[in-house]
Amino acid sequence: MSILYHTDVTLRERVAECLKDDFKHNAIKTAQEVFYNKRAALVEEMGEGWEELRLHATEIRNHVTENLDYYVKMFAENAEANGYIMHYAPTDQDALAEVLDIFEKTNSQSTVKSKSMMTEEVGLNEVLEEAGYKVVETDCAECILQKAESKPSHIVVPALHFNRDAIRDIFTEKCGYEGTSVPEELTHFLRRYLRTEFLNADVGIRGCNFAVASTGSPTLITNEGNGRMVDSVPKVQIIFVGIDRIVPDLQSLDTMEALVPRSAVGSKMTAYFSVDSGPRRSDEVDGPVEAHIILMDNGRSRILKTDFEPMFRCMRCGACLNICPVYRHITGHGYGSIYPGPMGVVMTANMVGYDKIDTMTFACTLCGACAEHCPATIPLHDLIRQHRINIVDQGKNHSEEVPVFKLLKKMWSSVGFYKFAMGAGAPVMGLFTNDKGALDAKSTWMPVVKGWTSTRDFDGLSKDRFRTWFKNHKPLAAEAPVQKTEGTEGGGE
Amino acid sequence: MKIAFFPGCMVDMIYPEIGIAAVNVLERLGCDLVLPDEQVCCGQGLLNSGYRDYNIPVAKMVIDAYDRPEYDLFVSLTGSCMNAIINDYPIVFEKEPAYLERTKKLAERSYEFTDFIVNYLGKTDLGASFHDTVTFHKSCHVTRLLGIKEPPLKLLEAVEGLEYIEMEHADRCCGFGGTFSFKQPEISGEIVYEKCQTIIDTGANVVVGADVPCLMNIKGGLERMRSDGRLDRDIRVMHIAQILDARE
Numbered sequence A: 001m002s003i004l005y006h007t008d009v010t011l012r013e014r015v016a017e018c019l020k021d022d023f024k025h026n027a028i029k030t031a032q033e034v035f036y037n038k039r040a041a042l043v044e045e046m047g048e049g050w051e052e053l054r055l056h057a058t059e060i061r062n063h064v065t066e067n068l069d070y071y072v073k074m075f076a077e078n079a080e081a082n083g084y085i086m087h088y089a090p091t092d093q094d095a096l097a098e099v100l101d102i103f104e105k106t107n108s109q110s111t112v113k114s115k116s117m118m119t120e121e122v123g124l125n126e127v128l129e130e131a132g133y134k135v136v137e138t139d140c141a142e143c144i145l146q147k148a149e150s151k152p153s154h155i156v157v158p159a160l161h162f163n164r165d166a167i168r169d170i171f172t173e174k175c176g177y178e179g180t181s182v183p184e185e186l187t188h189f190l191r192r193y194l195r196t197e198f199l200n201a202d203v204g205i206r207g208c209n210f211a212v213a214s215t216g217s218p219t220l221i222t223n224e225g226n227g228r229m230v231d232s233v234p235k236v237q238i239i240f241v242g243i244d245r246i247v248p249d250l251q252s253l254d255t256m257e258a259l260v261p262r263s264a265v266g267s268k269m270t271a272y273f274s275v276d277s278g279p280r281r282s283d284e285v286d287g288p289v290e291a292h293i294i295l296m297d298n299g300r301s302r303i304l305k306t307d308f309e310p311m312f313r314c315m316r317c318g319a320c321l322n323i324c325p326v327y328r329h330i331t332g333h334g335y336g337s338i339y340p341g342p343m344g345v346v347m348t349a350n351m352v353g354y355d356k357i358d359t360m361t362f363a364c365t366l367c368g369a370c371a372e373h374c375p376a377t378i379p380l381h382d383l384i385r386q387h388r389i390n391i392v393d394q395g396k397n398h399s400e401e402v403p404v405f406k407l408l409k410k411m412w413s414s415v416g417f418y419k420f421a422m423g424a425g426a427p428v429m430g431l432f433t434n435d436k437g438a439l440d441a442k443s444t445w446m447p448v449v450k451g452w453t454s455t456r457d458f459d460g461l462s463k464d465r466f467r468t469w470f471k472n473h474k475p476l477a478a479e480a481p482v483q484k485t486e487g488t489e490g491g492g493e
Numbered sequence B: 001m002k003i004a005f006f007p008g009c010m011v012d013m014i015y016p017e018i019g020i021a022a023v024n025v026l027e028r029l030g031c032d033l034v035l036p037d038e039q040v041c042c043g044q045g046l047l048n049s050g051y052r053d054y055n056i057p058v059a060k061m062v063i064d065a066y067d068r069p070e071y072d073l074f075v076s077l078t079g080s081c082m083n084a085i086i087n088d089y090p091i092v093f094e095k096e097p098a099y100l101e102r103t104k105k106l107a108e109r110s111y112e113f114t115d116f117i118v119n120y121l122g123k124t125d126l127g128a129s130f131h132d133t134v135t136f137h138k139s140c141h142v143t144r145l146l147g148i149k150e151p152p153l154k155l156l157e158a159v160e161g162l163e164y165i166e167m168e169h170a171d172r173c174c175g176f177g178g179t180f181s182f183k184q185p186e187i188s189g190e191i192v193y194e195k196c197q198t199i200i201d202t203g204a205n206v207v208v209g210a211d212v213p214c215l216m217n218i219k220g221g222l223e224r225m226r227s228d229g230r231l232d233r234d235i236r237v238m239h240i241a242q243i244l245d246a247r248e
């Protein structure tokens, strides 16, 4: 499983690394701002229609989830009727074996790829390269990552962490580029460079945003047109489809299509949107001669009938990343998973299990902004918390923290103990507070509170309890609240 | 009509002045307040850290203290406690049907402080006066999770002399997140500094909120920025109850 990377260091170490990189930090913040503003404008333009659309999409996605067998069968049958060769891959290993088998049987040596999270998830590039095949990523950002041997920092704009100078250097070193760092010049170079790769590749590999059951059509959303080259030039085509990508018909596809680009990048539509229908027909001049669909589960169905089932609705739009206050500062690299941000925390924990995810579920303030922005109305923050609950229930929490929570439980469920602790705690804390009554930067040696005081001041316990004041206070007399009428503005006491 | 008042543990432990201001405001409005002695904490830090079972005895104590026939209404001064009780206790009490039922009933007669004044009592002008520039942090629990958007703003609008300046991304999280701020202090610090910067950028002299934990976090952030030179003036951090109690 290649979902996690940088597993040799802890979350906090990865975060510290990210925070040192000012360019990356600012690039993500700017991107969030741009996506946020563009999306907000489009959503406002739609008024109540936006909420209706979200709820409608939620219903459609739930309906498919509840009738998954039926729709998988329908999609597979109709895709076969379109001429696709179907392969079922319960696990990543099955998917990899199917791809290697296709390469061998078709005598293929090389592949051009359009961006696909699923192939990343299974680690396809590494496996193909190890087997001696040439793999070329053709999405601009993915191509940069491949040449730089770097990992995506965002699911929709994965090379956000490189500036134009860095990109020029990568192209110069890896592809013989001799130009400047002007973006137009870089993209023109890339276009020429990739053209040769498209023309020479044996296999085109890509993912699928939605798979339409009623027509057996895989669809693809791209912005650069490279997906169409991948689809139409090589003689063999392989499409990765997740079992959670299915929509019933073209009408429901339309609903998803209205939501995804708006949610992802704040656009009404993407530059390219393909609805495919099989290999080249006898009367057609281009397109693949042989087209394969790898329908992959790889742990997806494990969440059905669990608390995490809503995640099956995810459209991989990235809206939850674009609004997340944590993602904003730590980028995809902080999470160390190819699925970052709120959706990534939920999915990664589901897919790799609690033993391997470090403290990732704590990279979240539970603010709920993700859920509010998710086009599929997934209660992401609740699901993240559910992971935390499961981790504790299964005894996979850090044992050092248990006494602290035990003490809190005891204090908060016994008035006597609470009063005692407050009575004893206030004067002790008072020994360490500054003239404003707060623990400041000098208190970073203190256990537990040091986390807080390393970045902020911590107001100390008050000498007086509110409850004591309340018990002794004489209730104020009710006063008729002043109603604002001419001439009696303000008033009060 | 008796109102069972829930100040939240931070008010009792750290900020009694916020509780006092809120009591003044509500009593002037004619409310008959009760503070059950068994009120301590809603315990949300336990559930949110995954310790659901630890939250059970804490939540039971809250329900036993507040769900009593002699109390007509429940008013919470802090949005996040209110959210914990009405939205999260159903998860805590998953296997405690009797308490689950009582929580649901209590939720029906529960109000967050600003929502109670504006929507239950139908008041916005409380005769307060506060002559200064104010910005308002729209906390996640009040604004998003409880969906209370207008009431605090309406109340501020009616305060004599108060000049309101909206901050950028006023509804973006302040980075507190309960134990998150202890477990991931570096991320939490970045978020709160950014929040503080948006507050500083408004030029307002006072930042107000309706959620005590956020205020504690923002205050801690501002103080630190003040002491290490990133902030060169004093910015007061106040709960909306203190503004509504003000006659200055």
Ligand code: SF4
Residues within 6 Å of the ligand: A263, A313, A314, A315, A316, A317, A318, A319, A320, A321, A342, A343, A373, A374, A375, A376, A377, A378, A380
């Ligand atoms: S969880 Fe929702 S917002 Fe996040 S990627 Fe999936 S569909 Fe988009």
